[in-house]
Amino acid sequence: MGIDVAHYHGWQGELESPWWSCLALVRxxxxxxxxxxxxxxxxxxGMLNFLIFWSIIYATTxxxxxxxxxxxxxxxxxxxxxxxxxxxxxxxxxxxxxxxIVMILLAFSGSLLVGADFRTRALPFYLSRRIDxxxxxxxxxxxxxxxxxxLTSLPALLLFVEYGMFTSSFDYWIDNWEIAxxxxxxxxxxxxxxxxxxxxxSAYLQTIAPIAITWSCLFVLLSGxxxxxxxxxxxxxxxxxxxxxxxRYVGRLIFGGFEREMDRELAIWAAWIxxxxxxACLALLVRRVRAVDVVE
Amino acid sequence: MPLLDIHHVSRNFGRVQALRDxxxxxxxxAIGLVGNNGAGKSTLLKVLLGLLKPDAGNGTILDCDIRxxxxxxxxxxxxxxxxxxxxxxxxxVEFVTLSGDLYGMPHGDARRRxxxxxxxxxxGELRYRRLEEYSAGNLQRLKLAAALVHDPQLLLLDEPTNGxxxxxxxxxxxxxxxxxxxxxxxxxxxxHLLSDVEQLCEQLVVLHRGTVVQSGPMAVLRAQTANRYxxxxxxxxxxxxxxxxxxxxxxxxxxxxxxxxxTTRNGWEVRDFFLLAxxxxxxxxHLRPEEEDxxxxxxxxxxxxxxxxxxxxx
Numbered sequence: 118m119g120i121d122v123a124h125y126h127g128w129q130g131e132l133e134s135p136w137w138s139c140l141a142l143v144r145x146x147x148x149x150x151x152x153x154x155x156x157x158x159x160x161x162x163g164m165l166n167f168l169i170f171w172s173i174i175y176a177t178t179x180x181x182x183x184x185x186x187x188x189x190x191x192x193x194x195x196x197x198x199x200x201x202x203x204x205x206x207x208x209x210x211x212x213x214x215x216x217x218i219v220m221i222l223l224a225f226s227g228s229l230l231v232g233a234d235f236r237t238r239a240l241p242f243y244l245s246r247r248i249d250x251x252x253x254x255x256x257x258x259x260x261x262x263x264x265x266x267x268l269t270s271l272p273a274l275l276l277f278v279e280y281g282m283f284t285s286s287f288d289y290w291i292d293n294w295e296i297a298x299x300x301x302x303x304x305x306x307x308x309x310x311x312x313x314x315x316x317x318x319s320a321y322l323q324t325i326a327p328i329a330i331t332w333s334c335l336f337v338l339l340s341g342x343x344x345x346x347x348x349x350x351x352x353x354x355x356x357x358x359x360x361x362x363x364x365r366y367v368g369r370l371i372f373g374g375f376e377r378e379m380d381r382e383l384a385i386w387a388a389w390i391x392x393x394x395x396x397a398c399l400a401l402l403v404r405r406v407r408a409v410d411v412v413e
Numbered sequence: 414m415p416l417l418d419i420h421h422v423s424r425n426f427g428r429v430q431a432l433r434d435x436x437x438x439x440x441x442x443a444i445g446l447v448g449n450n451g452a453g454k455s456t457l458l459k460v461l462l463g464l465l466k467p468d469a470g471n472g473t474i475l476d477c478d479i480r481x482x483x484x485x486x487x488x489x490x491x492x493x494x495x496x497x498x499x500x501x502x503x504x505x506v507e508f509v510t511l512s513g514d515l516y517g518m519p520h521g522d523a524r525r526r527x528x529x530x531x532x533x534x535x536x537g538e539l540r541y542r543r544l545e546e547y548s549a550g551n552l553q554r555l556k557l558a559a560a561l562v563h564d565p566q567l568l569l570l571d572e573p574t575n576g577x578x579x580x581x582x583x584x585x586x587x588x589x590x591x592x593x594x595x596x597x598x599x600x601x602x603x604x605h606l607l608s609d610v611e612q613l614c615e616q617l618v619v620l621h622r623g624t625v626v627q628s629g630p631m632a633v634l635r636a637q638t639a640n641r642y643x644x645x646x647x648x649x650x651x652x653x654x655x656x657x658x659x660x661x662x663x664x665x666x667x668x669x670x671x672x673x674x675x676t677t678r679n680g681w682e683v684r685d686f687f688l689l690a691x692x693x694x695x696x697x698x699h700l701r702p703e704e705e706d707x708x709x710x711x712x713x714x715x716x717x718x719x720x721x722x723x724x725x726x727x
Binding site: 248 | 484487488494498500511512514515516517529559
């Protein structure tokens, strides 16, 4: 029997924990991003990089090429399927390469996923449901994190799986399980740090142009300044002015491999800086996410 | 059990006192919350929803404490915000499903229910359109559907007819009217359009500068002016007016037209006018109770509040 659409029907059911609503925010965010063509372009760029690495693995493992040529190919792309002396594998390099695309994606998607909620005054809509601002913030962070993971740790894990599959045994996965853990850990750092930064920035700046400009300044201008000052002063601590390098240092701290003791020291400082900025951003975000506009 | 029972609620935003000592007790039904812009209507709604904690005072809605039980309360209340509040790139049915998800409904139920309520509000045909393609009237209907999705006991509608053309406004009011009649849900209609309240509501709360200047059933509030009459007569005007004044009534006379507006003393009945006229040698030709519409009521209570404020400051 069909539903009688002309009349109102009640609903009887149990309401679930508001934490499940965070998943709804993630699902909707991914839907929003996938419905914009410009994001498909950025995602395609990410996919292109992935396909290059995929092809390298395929070529070096499946095609009958001499070992010297194989080594040359791997060197050219700075890729190694084993953790090297610095416990740094090609997968991490791949993730670092992907990060540029992540930066572009986030610069554009911050406005869509977060800024728009403030522009259209949609916060009362969200917060008048059964979620509180903690759920809203976690939901948005998870949404952005899922985009980051989609471009970094997920394809890196696929490459790891691919290489293992071509060895015709489980040995590669068993012997190098730390790589998988490293990929996940570094991916987690990228997700947590970048999502907190972009969500906070978008909550305050809201529109795409200021977000993209500020985001670029953070990762390009500061990076340039850090390099210039470091060269002038010959003091490596100035490297810490570059937030992107700070994140990479934290990643390497997780992988546990440093060629020099100085790098380890810098990585610890970088962890403090990144953590401090994240805490400050979260405090600002909590302050910003409110259901009320004060009108005098 | 009253629907809403709040006492001495105050809320400040810095130096701005948005609500001052608000006390309201209202029974279930359709309630109009009216006031000028900046009177504190939206702030009161947000306090009622638990989105804002009051600085002072307490109370309950649907037996849920507004201070400590706001999440349970929001599970039983549907809120339609004033602002556009749309999530871009979504289709109508996805937006209402999201609303259900955020209320905590299981996703399958939320999706099924979204289709039902969209049909109910008359957006069945448009449910797969993007929100950006909705007209203002349809957007208001969509927000109503999003507020209804979890089948709440109480609906808080913040300016539901704002920005609509006359036809859209009438359609929206008819929809809310049908909803009240069919489901028996309680509705708090927050608006500055008094005619909307007049059409839909049985109870009224008038907010002015953050304070409640009048609240209660509409009929009772209007009855406060039930002792005013407009009368006309044939005969000696001076004698008629003298007789009216002699009985202690307040008379605003138009002697050359044999007419007057009379505010009677308590206990005076309509037939007493005829007895009085016969004694004064006149015949009543016109007698009409002077009814106060909502607009007059609103201006009376808000201007009384203004003069009280002036007196207090003096």
